[in-house]
């Protein structure tokens with residue numbers, strides 16, 4: 001390929017974005033070429049091939065992503081095979097089990113890292129390697145704001161946990177084991193042994209938690225290849241999929257097909273419906289809202305209820321059901337689910353391998369109707385998210401019906417209020433706590449700004465004294481999120497949050513709260529005059545950070561109904577022509 005120079009900086013007239021660096025004449029091309037050659041690349045590699053960035057969230061601090069460097073090698077092989085020039089680069093990783101106060105506080109930071117790294121470098125297309133919960137939305141958000149050709153490759157779920165003849169699902173069974181230990185049904189030694197048995201391979205949580213949900217939605221929305229969601233992390237077919245992504249991204253660059261051409265409104269509609277069918281995580285709500293905001297796709301909180309309302313949950317996986325991702329993969333994975341939903345999907349939505357989602361899923365079969373249930377025998381007839389509104393949540397709140405107890409979906413109960421997560425932990429097991437099975441547990445100051453970072457504390461463990469009485473579920477209300485592996489009648493994402501004076505801040509122990517999911521209502525039965533008095537007396541909590549990223553987060557984070565993105569990151573800036581700096 002020839003690159004005739006067209007200005008004094010030796011700028012090439014044609015070809016790819018990376019040509020602005022590598023195909024310039026004179027010193028402006030000498031410098032990037034020469035220094036890249038220090039890594040041992042042959043000159044042909046720098047001669048007009050599309051440069052494919054491999055954006056890697058590998059980290060030993062993120063156990064779920066520990067195999068991503070291996071997968072990166074497979075992506076590279078595919079890129080080379082297709083005639084591209086692969087360059088792997090790291091971005092900040094986000095490991096759920098270790099990061100404090102919560103990975104959600106850093107999702108936007110990683111999205112900025114991805115966006116600015118892509119834009120600042122000679123990258124024509126990108127393969128995103130993600131796994132643990134927030135890494136998927138963070139990488140997609142960053143790439144979306146650059147709007148370059150993109151494929152997401154997930155790390156895949158870990159192998160099933162096994163303990164004493166019992167299958168252990170990440171997170172979900174941890175919550176159960178914790179309750180068994182707290183009520184004396186298992187010993188400390190047994191708890192320790194279960195701890196080692198639950199997480200026994202590379203990969204992300206193998207329940208339909210947030211990681212599996214986001215990997216599946218990436219597949220459903222066409223930005224991931226078929227079976228991206230469910231292929232186990234250590235299965236050789238995960239490596240093959242990575243190699244295929246490497247081949248395909250080169251073609252996307254040559255055709256100029258960018259992420260915004262794949263992630264259309266139709267893709268988001270399919271994402272919401274598939275989330276209902278797989279019993280996906282509540283966290284998908286904020287992540288898809290934020291991603292749509294980057295892409296300028298018209299998509300809002302109400303869409304989650306409207307589009308997902310009548311979608312049955314077909315996939316019988318924990319936390320809502322019985323099985324785990326390995327069984328889901330063996331049963332046929334997402335193509336089989338989507339084929340069963342065919343009549344409700346936007347079949348013309350494009351996919352990264354070319355063609356449409358309708359073509360991708362045509363004829364896909366389920367090999368196990370216990371795991372991927374038929375439409376006439378769903379796990380839950382209505383599996384989508386419910387969006388609640390009312391005087392307690394003027395801008396909305398959500399509940400996941402497939403994880404909730406049907407008997408509590410219409411409920412009127414007395415609030416037991418915890419001012420903070422620390423207050424909750426300190427008092428929940430107090431034998432003198434004035435609480436019964438009909439009470440509504442309320443947690444404040446766990447929203448985007450309040451905690452900050454909207455941690456996954458919304459599924460509040462039940463009081464020990466009620467667990468000992470055999471109580472298994474209660475209505476819980478907060479401005480927090482909950483783990484994708486958690487379950488219960490849990491109202492989340494209340495907006496506006498309490499820390500900025502939302503009505504949740506005004507609730508006091510003893511107030512009556514009404515949850516009426518049929519009417520999509522969440523109400524506080526306190527008269528307006530009393531609420532006005534409480535509002536006038538409201539004192540916002542001290543911000544948790546006065547400098548650094550924490551302050552940036554508190555100053556700019558939006559509420560849950562807007563996806564918890566920063567106000568200044570909404571939208572995209574593309575990849576405008578670069579300025580040379582030497």
Ligand code: FES
Pocket residue numbers: 064095096097131132133170203204205209211
């Ligand atoms: Fe990483 Fe669950 S902790 S996916």
